[in-house]
Amino acid sequence: MAKQRWFSIRRDMTPRARLALGIASFLLPLLLWCIVSYVPFVWHPKVLISDPGAVDYMEPGMLVDKDVFNDEVRNMRQEKLAPPKGSPANPVYLPAPHEVAKAFYTAFTTPPAQSDDPWLHQSLWHSIKIIFWGFLLSSVIGVPLGIICGTYGRLARLVEPFIEFFRYLPAPAFGALMVAILGIYDGPKVAIIVIGTLFQQVLVIANTARKLDFTLLEAAMTLGTTRFKLITHVVVPGILPDLYRDQRILLGWAWTYLIVAELVGTSSGITWFITQQARYQHFDNVYAAIMMIGILGLGFDLLLARLGKRLFPWDQATGKA
Amino acid sequence: MNTEQPLYLQQEPAVRERFARIREREVILEVKHLGKTYDSAQGPVHALKDINFRIHRRELICVIGPSGCGKSTLIRMLAGLDNHSAGEILLDGKSVDGPGSDRGMVFQGYTLFPWLTVKQNVMFGPRMQGQGKTQAEREALQWLELVGLEKFADAYPHQLSGGMKQRVAIARALVNQPRILLMDEPFGALDAQTRAKMQAHLLDIWKNIDLTILFITHDLDEATYLADRILVLKAHPGEVQEFIEVPVPRPRHPGQNLTEAYRATKARLEELIHPPEPPASEEEEIKPHLIRLTRVNDNVE
Known part of the structure; x- marks a missing residue:
């Protein structure tokens, strides 16, 4: 019975079950992380020295490999000297959940190392601005072009083959070129996001426009709609809910290009924060910053999904999305 | 005669x-x-x-x-x-x-615009012809009344049954007063x-x-x-x-x-x-070959 429920194909669930499963999808990885962090006999390949004993190179607070520690304990025992003491520990690059949780708070309250460096919230805001301008610029070109390609077959044939080619060129490869053209500050970063998003955007939206039921266009024509008005009065409103969904997915892609974009020219934004903290081996801060990107991205998406339901009351698909 | x-x-x-x-x-x-x-x-x-x-x-x-x-x-x-x-x-x-x-047209499939309400669907033609909103609305309501759907003026097409959708489609074509x-x-x-x-x-x-x-x-x-x-x-x-x-x-x-x-x-x-004597078309060449797959005395007729 339980097996049947887990593997029932595309059945609707109760809202409670949906919520419970959604929470569980976050709790499961967290549980795994907790087990690895807090259960001493799971993994823990290192030993945190609390008392070096007679080993001359060890100090309290030092992390050594388990093998090295065990060897030294054996050596000291043979020589009848005080063996070192320590507790199992994980490598420095895997902090425990509570450390990351604390870093979430302290990262915002700790002043930057140098007084002219940005605070974390300033870094985050800078990243959001880069995404915003990159995605806006890409959409201003990509959405109309996509709709035109999806409506007029000849124009699509003229435009799409080149775009198909261009979308395989990795956006980061244009980093140096963009710096040469646009300088070292925000210009090339926005450009990388545009290059990463635009070409996919044209093709995705053209495809969406092509999926519009052709009889709707025919019906409009028999009602006396001119060719130009077809685009504005039938194609655009007809694909709007799907277009909105596409844009949500594409915005996610724009976020994935953020880190590369911010490494171009002078490092900036959340990426600058991450690389700084990694340099000082503050990996709790690194994890906190990576998670902030995830939370921001998912938060935006949920917000847009909510908004979409209000904007398109006729669209039944959004109810299920 | x-x-x-x-x-x-x-x-x-x-x-x-x-x-x-x-x-x-x-x-x-x-x-x-x-x-x-x-x-x-x-x-x-x-x-x-x-x-x-x-x-x-x-x-x-x-x-x-x-x-x-x-x-x-x-x-x-x-x-x-x-x-x-x-x-x-x-x-x-x-x-x-x-x-x-x-030339108005009513299609076999449902071709109402899903993003418009019933009334707006009927108003679509007059609006495309450059009529003012109030004038188009008045005419739309009049034609909706003729097909008996004035109560559904503000509903969206997906809320209507198939028959109702086709009534709206007829009203939408007729509001243009086609020849x-x-x-x-x-x-x-x-x-x-x-x-x-x-x-x-x-x-x-x-x-x-x-x-x-x-x-x-x-x-x-x-x-x-x-x-x-x-x-x-x-x-x-x-x-x-x-x-x-x-x-x-x-x-x-x-x-x-x-x-x-x-x-x-x-x-x-x-x-x-x-x-009476149809030319052999592809459809007629399909001759199912039936074999009995139930018990001999298990008859339904």
């Missing part, structure tokens, strides 16, 4: 008089030597060949024919959605080129009960307003019940087989399907659509 003539050609005096009056009305649609040729891998295919007919004002014409006879192609060419490769289509004596609001209303199997997707209601409703509308209708169907009863004249097409190539004047007197009602005139007309249509 002339007994030499086949039954379906015999008309009561009232019916004959009515047809004479119809013939005196002006011609709305004239089709001259209309043809449509497709290019296929096997060379050019004649979908339609040398179609000629005239439709007078306020006539209700049905077009029937076997599948593949090109009745959909014909109506799409009349609507201007497909190009014709030969001949001429004249609406009020003027040649037709491309789609226009002078002719083209209907491509509009009730084909509806269940039998709804379909009968819609047929009666269409006749009511047609009676009350200045409307000429060309109606495509594959349902012989529907054609006989609705039509003044039935244009029978045949397939390969699509040609006019006969243009039958339906001898069933008006006003029509469902009880007439037992009268002699009705039965004779339907029999003639059957004869034309399903000829």
Whole structure:
């Protein structure tokens, strides 16, 4: 019975079950992380020295490999000297959940190392601005072009083959070129996001426009709609809910290009924060910053999904999305 | 009455008089030597060949024919959605080129705009014609009332049943006051009960307003019940087989399907659509070979 429920194909669930499963999808990885962090006999390949004993190179607070520690304990025992003491520990690059949780708070309250460096919230805001301008610029070109390609077959044939080619060129490869053209500050970063998003955007939206039921266009024509008005009065409103969904997915892609974009020219934004903290081996801060990107991205998406339901009351698909 | 003539050609005096009056009305649609040729891998295919007919004002014409006879192609060419490769289509004596609001169309599938409410759907035509919002709205509500859906003015199409959607589609076409209303199997997707209601409703509308209708169907009863004249097409190539004047007197009602005139007309249509010795088509070559897969004495009949 339980097996049947887990593997029932595309059945609707109760809202409670949906919520419970959604929470569980976050709790499961967290549980795994907790087990690895807090259960001493799971993994823990290192030993945190609390008392070096007679080993001359060890100090309290030092992390050594388990093998090295065990060897030294054996050596000291043979020589009848005080063996070192320590507790199992994980490598420095895997902090425990509570450390990351604390870093979430302290990262915002700790002043930057140098007084002219940005605070974390300033870094985050800078990243959001880069995404915003990159995605806006890409959409201003990509959405109309996509709709035109999806409506007029000849124009699509003229435009799409080149775009198909261009979308395989990795956006980061244009980093140096963009710096040469646009300088070292925000210009090339926005450009990388545009290059990463635009070409996919044209093709995705053209495809969406092509999926519009052709009889709707025919019906409009028999009602006396001119060719130009077809685009504005039938194609655009007809694909709007799907277009909105596409844009949500594409915005996610724009976020994935953020880190590369911010490494171009002078490092900036959340990426600058991450690389700084990694340099000082503050990996709790690194994890906190990576998670902030995830939370921001998912938060935006949920917000847009909510908004979409209000904007398109006729669209039944959004109810299920 | 002339007994030499086949039954379906015999008309009561009232019916004959009515047809004479119809013939005196002006011609709305004239089709001259209309043809449509497709290019296929096997060379050019004649979908339609040398179609000629005239439709007078306020006539209700049905077009029937076997599948593949090109009745959909014909109506799409009349609507201007497909190009014709030969001949001429004249609406009020003027040649037709491309789609226009002078020829309204109701499609078989549901083609209401899902993002517009019922009222906005009906307003779409007038708005495209550059009418003001209040004027368009007033007209839309008037036509919605005519199809009995004024209560659903603010509903979205997905909230309506199939029959209601087609009523709105009719209102949406009629609000433009087209010279002719083209209907491509509009009730084909509806269940039998709804379909009968819609047929009666269409006749009511047609009676009350200045409307000429060309109606495509594959349902012989529907054609006989609705039509003044039935244009029978045949397939390969699509040609006019006969243009039958339906001898069933008006006003029509469902009880007439037992009268002699009705039965004779339907029999003639059957004869034309399903000829007694059909040429072996692909469909008929499929002969299922049945073997018994249940116990010998487990009989259902």
